[in-house]
Amino acid sequence: MPVLSCEGLHLSYGSTLALRGVDLRVGAGESVAVVGSSGSGKSTLLHCFAGLRVPDRGEVRVGGVLLSSLSDRRRSRLRLERMGVVFQFGELLPELTMEENVGLPLWVTGLSRSAVAERVGEVLDDFGIVHLADSYPGEVSGGEKQRAAVARALVHDPPIVLADEPTGSLDSVNADRVMSALVDRSCRYGQALVLVTHEMRFAELCDRRLTILDGEIALPRLRP
Amino acid sequence: MRAVWLGFRLLRPRDGRSAVRIVLMGMGAMFGVTAVLGVLSIPSVVLAQAGRLGAQEVVWNQERGTLPGYTTPVGARFWGQTSNRWIPSAQRSLVVHSVGAVPSGTSIPLWLDRYPEPGEIAVSPELAEHLGNEPGGFGRRFPQEIIQILPDEILVSPDQLFAVVGVGVDPLAPQNSGVFPIKQLGGDEANYQGPGFRAVRVMVVMGAIFVLLPMLVFVATSARLSARTRQRRLAALRIIGMTTPQAAAVAAFEVAFASFAGALAGVALWRALIPLSEKVGLGPLRWFASDVSVPFNNIVVLVFAVVLLSTAVALAGSLRAFSNPLQERASAGPSASVGLRQLRVLPLGVGIALLVWAAAAPTETNVWFMIFAAGNIVVGIGVYTFLPVLTSTLGRRLAKRAHSPAMRIAGRRLSHDPAAAARVVVGVLTLVLIVGFGQMLMVVIEWGATRNDPSLDAGTPQSVSILYADTDTESIRSIDGVNLAFPIVGSRTRGSRVLIASCSEMKQIAAVSSENCDDNKLQPLNRSGDSEAIHDLIPDIALADRFDFETNGSSRPEAHYRIHPDLLPRTIDVPHSWYIELNQDKESFVNTIVGMSPTANIRETAIHDRGRQASTYGALINAATIVALLLSLGATLTVLTDRCLERRRTSNQLLALGLAPTTLRKTEAIWITTPLASGLTIAVLLALFSGFAGLRLTGEWLAVPTQEIATVVIIGATCAASTALTAILATPTRLSHHIQSDA
Numbered sequence: 001m002p003v004l005s006c007e008g009l010h011l012s013y014g015s016t017l018a019l020r021g022v023d024l025r026v027g028a029g030e031s032v033a034v035v036g037s038s039g040s041g042k043s044t045l046l047h048c049f050a051g052l053r054v055p056d057r058g059e060v061r062v063g064g065v066l067l068s069s070l071s072d073r074r075r076s077r078l079r080l081e082r083m084g085v086v087f088q089f090g091e092l093l094p095e096l097t098m099e100e101n102v103g104l105p106l107w108v109t110g111l112s113r114s115a116v117a118e119r120v121g122e123v124l125d126d127f128g129i130v131h132l133a134d135s136y137p138g139e140v141s142g143g144e145k146q147r148a149a150v151a152r153a154l155v156h157d158p159p160i161v162l163a164d165e166p167t168g169s170l171d172s173v174n175a176d177r178v179m180s181a182l183v184d185r186s187c188r189y190g191q192a193l194v195l196v197t198h199e200m201r202f203a204e205l206c207d208r209r210l211t212i213l214d215g216e217i218a219l220p221r222l223r224p
Numbered sequence: 225m226r227a228v229w230l231g232f233r234l235l236r237p238r239d240g241r242s243a244v245r246i247v248l249m250g251m252g253a254m255f256g257v258t259a260v261l262g263v264l265s266i267p268s269v270v271l272a273q274a275g276r277l278g279a280q281e282v283v284w285n286q287e288r289g290t291l292p293g294y295t296t297p298v299g300a301r302f303w304g305q306t307s308n309r310w311i312p313s314a315q316r317s318l319v320v321h322s323v324g325a326v327p328s329g330t331s332i333p334l335w336l337d338r339y340p341e342p343g344e345i346a347v348s349p350e351l352a353e354h355l356g357n358e359p360g361g362f363g364r365r366f367p368q369e370i371i372q373i374l375p376d377e378i379l380v381s382p383d384q385l386f387a388v389v390g391v392g393v394d395p396l397a398p399q400n401s402g403v404f405p406i407k408q409l410g411g412d413e414a415n416y417q418g419p420g421f422r423a424v425r426v427m428v429v430m431g432a433i434f435v436l437l438p439m440l441v442f443v444a445t446s447a448r449l450s451a452r453t454r455q456r457r458l459a460a461l462r463i464i465g466m467t468t469p470q471a472a473a474v475a476a477f478e479v480a481f482a483s484f485a486g487a488l489a490g491v492a493l494w495r496a497l498i499p500l501s502e503k504v505g506l507g508p509l510r511w512f513a514s515d516v517s518v519p520f521n522n523i524v525v526l527v528f529a530v531v532l533l534s535t536a537v538a539l540a541g542s543l544r545a546f547s548n549p550l551q552e553r554a555s556a557g558p559s560a561s562v563g564l565r566q567l568r569v570l571p572l573g574v575g576i577a578l579l580v581w582a583a584a585a586p587t588e589t590n591v592w593f594m595i596f597a598a599g600n601i602v603v604g605i606g607v608y609t610f611l612p613v614l615t616s617t618l619g620r621r622l623a624k625r626a627h628s629p630a631m632r633i634a635g636r637r638l639s640h641d642p643a644a645a646a647r648v649v650v651g652v653l654t655l656v657l658i659v660g661f662g663q664m665l666m667v668v669i670e671w672g673a674t675r676n677d678p679s680l681d682a683g684t685p686q687s688v689s690i691l692y693a694d695t696d697t698e699s700i701r702s703i704d705g706v707n708l709a710f711p712i713v714g715s716r717t718r719g720s721r722v723l724i725a726s727c728s729e730m731k732q733i734a735a736v737s738s739e740n741c742d743d744n745k746l747q748p749l750n751r752s753g754d755s756e757a758i759h760d761l762i763p764d765i766a767l768a769d770r771f772d773f774e775t776n777g778s779s780r781p782e783a784h785y786r787i788h789p790d791l792l793p794r795t796i797d798v799p800h801s802w803y804i805e806l807n808q809d810k811e812s813f814v815n816t817i818v819g820m821s822p823t824a825n826i827r828e829t830a831i832h833d834r835g836r837q838a839s840t841y842g843a844l845i846n847a848a849t850i851v852a853l854l855l856s857l858g859a860t861l862t863v864l865t866d867r868c869l870e871r872r873r874t875s876n877q878l879l880a881l882g883l884a885p886t887t888l889r890k891t892e893a894i895w896i897t898t899p900l901a902s903g904l905t906i907a908v909l910l911a912l913f914s915g916f917a918g919l920r921l922t923g924e925w926l927a928v929p930t931q932e933i934a935t936v937v938i939i940g941a942t943c944a945a946s947t948a949l950t951a952i953l954a955t956p957t958r959l960s961h962h963i964q965s966d967a
């Protein structure tokens with residue numbers, strides 16, 4: 001059973017048709033790269049998966065559960081516990097330190113302070129920003145912020161990770177690091193990963209690659 | 225719980241800017257609470273003063289009795305008289321109890337050491353000071369020896385003029401209609417009928433109009449501060465999976481905390497101001513600090529109401545971020561929601577309709593006042609809701625016709641976020657409405673005062689009637705400033721009084737008179753009296769023809785007949801009253817006559833009450849206007865500071881793009897002057913219209929109050945100009961070092 005699937009997704013912003021009939025199934029531990037030209041609807045698709053945007057038509061299922069059947073509260077809960085989301089413009093809270101930002105999902109779930117600190121320490125180390133733990137987002141570089149945003153999405157080991165161009169402002173060394181961390185994890189821990197990217201070399205890392213063209217999946221192609 | 229914790233954590237100021245933001249958010253709550261507590265204090269002061277006024281009262285014997293041999297009627301102990309006179313130079317009342325013929329063993333009120341003997345006086349501290357300061361003027365009134373300075377506990381206010389004078393038996397003569405037998409000096413507080421609920425209510429309603437509106441604006445604008453920051457925060461929290469209520473709790477926590485702290489600071493500020501207020505007072509109004517109290521419950525309710533209001537306003541402003549965590553704007557602007565737009569115009573329409581009703585329909589005064597007050601409040605709220613509609617319309621027009629980048633950017637900003645511009649401007653507009661309303665009220669009150677105080681017409685000699693004075697004609701005529709003095713004899717109760725004057729003297733009173741003066745007869749004057757009574761008083765004298773005349777002074781002698789002094793029967797020797805014409809200051813004359821005769825009963829018409837009303841209400845309106853001014857300017861300044869903080873990001877971007885700082889300034893100038901100028905015009909018109917409706921109180925057409933209108937326009941224009949200037953000067957035009965600090 002796919003952990004994440006959608007069927008016949010349609011969504012329009014006024015007269016702009018952003019999605020027109022997208023079908024997609026992502027199994028546990030599967031990584032899917034979504035590529036496509038700018039404005040083709042990639043981010044919109046991710047928003048629908050995250051339950052942040054309601055499609056005009058079609059349905060999204062997470063672990064077999066129809067998203068539209070859930071209350072806002074349940075949907076939020078789902079996002080908190082089962083998803084890690086990195087957006088194109090990673091939203092960190094400027095008032096919290098990097099460490100606190102990264103630990104936020106765990107902390108909101110109700111984990112104790114020490115448990116949060118321990119887990120966050122590991123993840124920060126993984127992403128090479130442990131020395132910035134006590135800095136504020138305003139005081140670090142754009143790439144470091146982006147790494148923190150990815151770390152935040154992974155900190156609670158969610159079964160589903162949605163990442164929208166998480167390496168947009170990273171140099172190739174760091175981008176590689178972040179990407180391999182993302183993809184490795186999906187292999188190692190059986191996380192489903194939907195990765196939106198412009199770079200073919202990252203798309204190649206994934207199990208599957210699909211191209212979105214004007215709101216439709218153009219070339220669903222299985223990797224050999 | 226975690227949400228609250230997180231909210232608390234987010235409070236910790238990371239840098240000066242976030243600290244400033246929180247302080248700004250608390251400002252509205254602070255000044256709002258202080259102002260409302262000020263209004264809520266009014267009843268406590270008025271009631272406490274009423275209580276002590278009761279303690280000063282004299283309890284009279286119901287039966288007036290007579291003074292045959294000065295035996296007092298049953299139940300009464302001694303005799304006395306009370307006068308309550310408005311002292312124009314001091315702008316307040318002087319209460320004097322004259323007591324005489326007090327038998328030994330009479331119980332003495334706690335606040336009095338002993339009853340003053342004739343020639344002695346007990347005075348309040350303020351009166352003592354006045355007597356000492358003006359020995360030649362006001363001091364002439366009480367030449368008596370001061371035997372006691374009365375304690376504060378008995379005084380209505382620290383500046384009350386109050387005295388107890390000892391008099392002999394003669395001045396308590398039966399002709400002195402003000403004299404009554406006294407049961408007890410110092411009444412029962414419980415029995416005293418207060419100043420009337422109505423007066424308190426009027427004051428509180430007035431306070432509400434003047435203070436509530438700017439306070440609401442201040443609290444609301446404070447709560448809407450940092451809307452963008454809050455929105456960003458909400459979005460971030462929703463994305464990681466917080467539920468709507470959790471995210472709302474986090475986002476609201478800051479405002480709730482800031483307004484709670486602000487409200488507490490407001491309570492503290494109010495407390496701190498109380499002792500100060502005793503020294504300063506409000507124009508002619510003074511009070512003891514110890515009289516000011518607001519029940520603890522009310523304070524608690526007020527604090528929570530303010531916190532609730534702030535939080536609700538803050539959350540309402542972020543509604544969009546709840547339903548749409550990805551924080552895009554619902555396709556740019558109000559054109560999308562015509563229904564909402566009509567709703568925004570509605571309050572203004574209703575307010576204007578109420579004012580039109582108040583202006584057009586003659587109704588019972590109380591109802592009229594309610595309609596009028598409601599109309600003003602609704603118009604105030606209406607301006608607040610209507611402004612964004614106006615702003616976005618203006619913005620779209622501006623952007624369409626733009627011929628410079630500054631104009632285009634400003635126009636776009638206005639139409640994109642019309643509420644932001646509206647928030648900056650609304651403080652000034654509310655102020656204009658309130659000042660306009662206050663000025664028109666002043667016109668009404670002053671109209672009342674001038675209409676009822678003929679002495680305000682300079683140049684005409686003034687006349688005074690004295691109903692009783694323990695003195696003779698010669699002494700009165702020798703007083704400085706007395707032009708003419710004629711005794712009047714007769715019975716006041718039976719309604720026939722005779723002026724004693726010869727025909728040649730009569731010509732001095734009469735500016736215009738009929739030619740038929742007859743010195744050999746009793747002559748009826750303009751009004752006729754009871755002819756039987758006159759025969760009892762002056763028998764066997766033939767009546768002449770009626771003598772019609774107009775006085776030089778402002779009032780005519782209170783007499784029905786005139787007689788030559790030589791014709792007056794020897795049996796009548798005590799004049800009942802005098803007609804006096806002055807060519808000088810009335811107050812100075814009164815000082816002298818009271819000094820000669822403490823129980824002198826000087827006829828004072830409602831003139832003084834009117835003067836008192838004018839100065840009291842005038843002071844109240846001025847004070848309230850100043851409070852409104854401070855609140856509105858505070859609100860405006862707060863919004864501007866916040867805007868400057870939030871604008872830094874976009875300013876940075878535009879500067880980085882290469883836009884000249886002057887263009888940024890110009891943009892800001894256009895952005896603010898557009899809604900300011902148009903809003904101000906509307907507000908001035910509304911204020912004047914409200915004033916026009918208010919003038920109906922007078923029931924007649926008044927001259928256009930140019931001076932008041934000028935005041936409104938000048939205050940409005942000054943505030944608008946300074947607001948615009950502050951906004952322009954505060955535009956960040958230098959690339960800040962922390963370009964990324966917004967994360």
Ligand SMILES: Nc1ncnc2c1ncn2[C@@H]1O[C@H](COP(=O)(O)OP(=O)(O)OP(=O)(O)O)[C@@H](O)[C@H]1O
Pocket residue numbers: 013016017018036037038039040041042043044045088552
């Ligand atoms: N909030 C919005 N309101 C209106 N139109 C939108 C909105 N968001 C996206 N669109 C439009 O929907 C289409 C798809 O947008 P989307 O953000 O999904 O593109 P994308 O594939 O993520 O592009 P990019 O690679 O540039 O990030 C675009 O044409 C975009 O202009």
Ligand SMILES: [Mg+2]
Pocket residue numbers: 042043044088164
């Ligand atoms: Mg995108």
